[in-house]
Amino acid sequence: MAKKFMYMNTKAPYGSIYALESLEVVLIGAAFEQDVSLAFIDDGVYQLTKGQSTDGIGMKNFSPTYSALGDYDVNKIYVEKESLEERGLSLDDLQHLTWEDEDEDWAEKDSIRLVSRAELADVIDDQDVVLSF
């Protein structure tokens, strides 16, 4: 039976290995056909900024991978509003992540759900497994 897995992303990319490791684990979880959700809070919201270019720092730019999550049926991506605002960011600063709904003639839909801290707490409460990175 599929369980509800929530991956909490709390760290900025590149400064530590957490963001990349989380992405690896998410893709593994999706391959096992679990019900996967992602949350981005605190510095984790920086993982989704658009226009990342790592040529100058000699590290792999893994940000394009987020746009592939929809193809793995990972389409519940929660971004905490308070964390974005504290960092002077809005949804416009983030990648536009989408998925195609098989049940509606592959209609393209948004994957990112902007939620308040209180709303996110309810989503987390509903999960079977929560993994924090």
Added chain:
Amino acid sequence: MTTLHTVNKSPFNSSAFDDCLGLAKSGSTVLLYEDGVYAATSGTKPADAIANTDGVTFAVLGPDLKARGVEGKIADGIKVVDYDGFVDLVAEHDKVHAWL
């Protein structure tokens, strides 16, 4: 004694930036790099703190801004330097204080 302060931790989950700002003397320079660059992005409390700090020069490492997609969000008055500029700053100051 002139000091170059370096901060490479995000201001949102480490006290390094606040500690540095509290102890940096007039005439010194603060260089933000790696996750420290987020302190230089506009619309944040750290950027306001930078704007309200007189006598200290602030610089930020360009390649780390570009990697993180925040190059276009740097607050006014903060100088963007490259790796050569980083080396120049080290050479120009008497010592380096690397905050953790």
